[in-house]
Amino acid sequence: MKPATAAAVRREAAIATVALLVAMAAGSALILAIGQSPARVWGALLARTLGDAGGVAQVLFKATPLLFTGLAVAIALRAGLFNIGVEGQLVAGLLACGVVGGALPAATPGLIAVPLCLLAAATAGGALGAATGALRAWRGSHEVIVGILLNAIVGAVVLWLGDAYLFVGESTRTADVVDGARLATIGPAGTALNTAAPLALAAAAAIAWLFARTRTGARWRAVGAAPDAAACAGGGVRRSMLTAMTLSGAIAGLAAAHYVLGYKYCYEDGVGRGAGFLGIAVALLGRGHPGGVVAAALLLGLLSHGGLVVSDLVPKELFDVLTAVIILAVAASTPMVRRRGLAALTRGARRAGLSGVAADGGAP
Amino acid sequence: MTAAGHDPAAAASLITGAVTKRYDGRTVLDAATLQVRAGAIHALVGENGAGKSTLVKIVAGLVRPDAGAIAVAPGQRVGLVPQHGALVPTLTVVENAVLGREPGRAGVLALAPVADALRALGAAHGLAVDPWARAGALSVGEQQRAEIVIALWRGASLLILDEPTAVLAPVEVDGLFAVLRGVAAAGGAVVLVTHKLDEVVAIADDLTVLRAGRVVRHDVGVAGHLDATTIARAMVGGEPPPRATAPPPPAATAAIALAVRGLHVADATGAGVHGVDLALRAGELVGVAGVEGNGQRALVEAIAGLRRPGAGRIELGGVDVTGATVAARLAAGLGHVAEDRHAMGLVLDASIEDNVALGREAELGAGLGGWILGRRARRALADAIVRDLDVRPPDPTLPARALSGGNQQKIVVGRELTRPALRALVAAQPTRGVDLGAQALIHARLRDAAGRGVAVLLVSADLDELLGLCHRVVVLHRGRLVGEVVGDALRADGVRGRLGALMTGAAAAEEAA
DSSP states (O other): OOHHHHHHHHHHHHHHHHHHHHHHHHHHHHHHHHTOOHHHHHHHHHHHHHSSHHHHHHHHHHHHHHHHHHHHHHHHHHTTOOOTTHHHHHHHHHHHHHHHHHHSOTTOOHHHHHHHHHHHHHHHHHHHHHHHHHHHHHHOOOHHHHHHHHHHHHHHHHHHHIIIIISOTTSSBOOOOOGGGOOOBOSSTTOOOBTHHHHHHHHHHHHHHHHHHBHHHHHHHHHHHOHHHHHHTTOOHHHHHHHHHHHHHHHHHHTHIIIIIIIISSOBTTTTTTHHHHHHHHHHHTTTOHHHHHHHHHHHHHHHHHHHHTTTTSOTHHHHHHHHHHHHHHHHHHHHHHHHHHHHHHHHHHHTTOOOOOSSSSOO | OGGGGSOTTTSOEEEEEEEEEEETTEEEEEEEEEEEETTOEEEEEEOTTSSHHHHHHHHTTSSOOSEEEEEEOTTOOEEEEOSSOOSOTTSBHHHHHHTTSOOEETTEEOOHHHHHHHHHHHHHHTOOOOTTSBGGGSOHHHHHHHHHHHHHHTTOSEEEEESTTTTOOHHHHHHHHHHHHHHHHTTOEEEEEESOHHHHHHHOSEEEEEETTEEEEEESSOTTSOOHHHHHHHHHTSOOOOOOOOOOOOOTTSOEEEEEEEEEEOOTTSOOEEEEEEEEETTOEEEEEOOTTSSHHHHHHHHHTSSOOSEEEEEETTEEOTTOOHHHHHHTTEEEEOSOIIIIIOOTTSBHHHHHTTTOTTTTOOBTTTTBOOHHHHHHHHHHHHHHTTOSSOOTTSBGGGSOHHHHHHHHHHHHHTOTTOOEEEEESTTTTOOHHHHHHHHHHHHHHHHTTOEEEEEOSOHHHHHHHOSEEEEEETTEEEEEEEGGGGGSTTHHHHHHHHHTTTTHHHHHO
């Protein structure tokens, strides 16, 4: 690995580690306040999640949707955009997936049904992302405001469409998807872990490649890091915003693979709610890198499942608090680690006998 | 010269001390001494990165030294006028003056007395300032005057000015220097941070030269017996590189490579262009002189495709590109060295390699129509630029942020000059804030480019650069081309005076006639 990149990776890892330690300290204080022993709770948490195959499978199950939504947020971040609309894009994807999956002829084979369902999910999420990106690029509307508004609109429209046309009877769910569209469960019996998990990992790998090796990725980064420089270089700033938001929305919609095709086998109102917002946390904790997003999704999956398995000792809400503390700690530790990291970089360069390495990021 | 008569031994020191400052283990100031006498104008010179700005920030109390201290004589107050204005643009001058020390009772501001005081101070020093004008509506020169008056109103007796003349026309510089002499004569002192050596020769009583954080020269009472070459040698620590000269002019029959016809560009700050006609032949090096804020930026950005002109045409190699995108212009043979290399020229966090390939991904691509990045082609280009322009450190994987200003600019110049099918290059302030070595190298490369038939439009605030390098210099004043000096006339005596007069608009009517 190139030295500058290795240093950058170490720096990002340091930020996440600091955040984790801070969160563990805060968590321990809370556990003490409840009157429990931190050692006992942490020990039980690890033993009951990672101690057996079933626990590991549940952690992976919890992590899978977060990986999709985290990747979605990371793609937008790469282009300097904050996709808070992931939540709405996710819901739109779930509904589209459920409706298409339920409407297919019963005998549709998996090789056709699954891609069709996923295409519907990605299209629904991607369309919302594209609308947000286009409004930002051509009309200057801030993507955060648009995203928040679209989240509310999508929530309401989905309920209206569902009640009026799509839901079964008096329920708030669509018809079951055809058998061919169902993803196989993997792992030990009793867990809902399904093939959406490897699909999410493949998506992470593909996005890492897209970031590192393609013109699209290079332009997103230029637009995100230095929009004026990207404009000067003819880098298509508006198009980059549009493509990044479109792909971001599409990936958010793909979380339907997990919820609809792999778990519930239908769209059910309320399922998956919140995973979009948690995706923001995952992307920030993963520092916007696909590899980091995988690690962050696993961590939040661990905390989420862990909260359930130690609920006899502490309330599971404690682990929601911990998730929030981790996010705050990441935000707070970034400048500190960056300063230290840059110092290390300049020290290293000087040791290598190089002159002219500016200390504060180049001469003004 | 009013301050020249001071007896060096008799005058008390208003600032004295020695400081060391390190950033991230790098020594920026190494036991650097500063001694400023009462009544003196003290020039602090040095190359970019020599530590000048850090030293004056320590004097002003904005930066804490790691070792040593700089003492300001009791009863004296330091007022720093930074290089880039520090006024809040949406506030009036008087509101800026009282910022953080608002006078009045029960939260109700009492600004009128302050405004009167500012007006009176300005009048006393020959600095006309309207206290009720919004800072953002003032020209850069007026903003600077306002900052000086505000500093004096706050009781500053020691004025520190960081590169104050960069934004001024020659006449305005003379006016500023008269004010500074007045401040010094009133018992205070002035520290003038600059890299323009003719100004040092013209006004400085005392001189401190910094090189790589150390004081390499300190002279007292030198007014009248200093020369620019001596100072330049001390700054560089050897012979300064020779200035580039203009290449042989292109044949009169050479094709027009870049033309601007009847160009109008609106600008929110009033610095647009209003009817500019300019044609550059292949191989011609044309300079655009002018005080900053007279439409240079609008002209450059309109040519580069970053701003849509209100009227007029831009032609590249005879083809109308007025409506073309930036990418289309670059593909058609335009190069653009942007004025602000940090914001517009580079992605600072990206590597040298990535920056060299910025916007050129398709050309350097490996497959799928250039969609897959061609790592080998990028590396080869980066290596070639690093070698050709002597980029240090010579490691294309380093982030651009880790390079000095001069080396960063070399990356930008290298990227723009190596574009295939380059016909015309627009270079805006390509050597601003760049050390002398890099300056000489960039000048040489611009000259080479013209020599191989590229039309070069050089926009610069540095008259020496324009006079030395160009075949023709045009003057931009309030968005119009008000004059032109061609060929040997650029090397004639009195050309500076003539250009200076054009730059302030004084000679506009005469030249236009």
